[in-house]
Amino acid sequence: MPFTYEFPHPAVATDIAVFTLIAGDLSLLLIKRGGPPFEGSWALPGGFLAPDEDLDSCAHRELKEETGVDAELLFHFANFSAPDRDPRQRVVSIAYLALLRFDLITLKAGSDAADARWFPLASLPNLAFDHREIVDVAVRTLRERLGDLAILFALLPQSFTLTAMQDAYDAVAGAPIDKRNFRKVVFDAGLVEDTGELSRGRHRPARLYRRKQPS
Template sequence: MTYTYQYPHPAVTTDIVIFSVRENALQLLLIKRGGEPYKGSWALPGGFVKLDESVDACAKRELAEEAGLQDVYLEQLYTFGKVDRDPRERVISVAYYTLTPSEHLLPEAGTDAAEVAWFPISELPELAFDHTEIINVARKRLAAKMEYSTIGLQFMAEEFTLSQLQIVYEQATGKELDKRNFRKWILSLDLIKETGKKYAAGAHRPAMLYSIKDRDSVEIIR
């Protein structure tokens, strides 16, 4: 049986917020749009869902096409559906977010993007569509999870200092943390171990380098 619906169908898109820590700052991966609308403006990676694919598949495809990234774990964030959010037509967007060490990523502009680059969360350019709103929601979700979970370890490289890990939590939550209490808490979780190596930066005393005992045991962003 063929069904005919009386209601017009809105388009569906996906948008992806990728958090990482670079140069001791929480940063986002953005693409410069290669086409209209907002040609030349910075935006989140994303695009329209095809009729024969799921929204999850679309998010992964768009991330590969626009930023050259594959095998990135994505978590659904929220659905954005203001009537005028896209000047082309009625568009509803399913947003995703993820957090990852930036050295695991080698982004490059794909077929749908003119450029791809990292931006500190505190120095974002003017963005296309409602992507500023999407980023704000993603950051609030991230900050809330960082308050009670170990997901901050997902940002870390193979080896890191406790000071670098503390910076991750401070950047994500926007709160200054007591050094002694933070170290006591993170070590009590028994998720990281000393590597036996030290990291020297400037005139500061060398700091012990740590690594994650078992990355599979680290809480994912859910």
């Protein structure tokens, strides 16, 4: 690594693909841009790296500023660094993926955000910058990681029925999984424990489970 760095430094920002489950649909949090460029377009939440924080902290901070919650599940998945991806100045984007329960949060429009909304993944609007590409990679990454069923807990309340857990799986995977096979895997892996309580609804009650902490 050379001593001297003859070039201007790029800005470094985190962009966060925040997913949640709304009425059975995997949905993405988007911010309406309040100024140029792409004024009025929708974009991923995110923001610039501050001097005293690392990238993970930056992503956590930005997400908290936007949603008010500390995400259970938030991790880096790719970088986006085309020189002209932002017309104003060079910005290297460090992309993060988050999962959280939408009902825990209250969306706050930031200083430059005109609006904030959840969009079902199947009906996203046009996105600013290269954010569509970022989202595509995020969805791919999310599905790859679904082999670890524990990520579903980030989308579920503390106690939940196995049907709810499977609905979450189906929504993330984008395709349904067999009920008996799903339950077998969940039980064999020791992911959940019975709370002893039952859900009550319009039909047969279901057992309520909670996450079993790995021992």
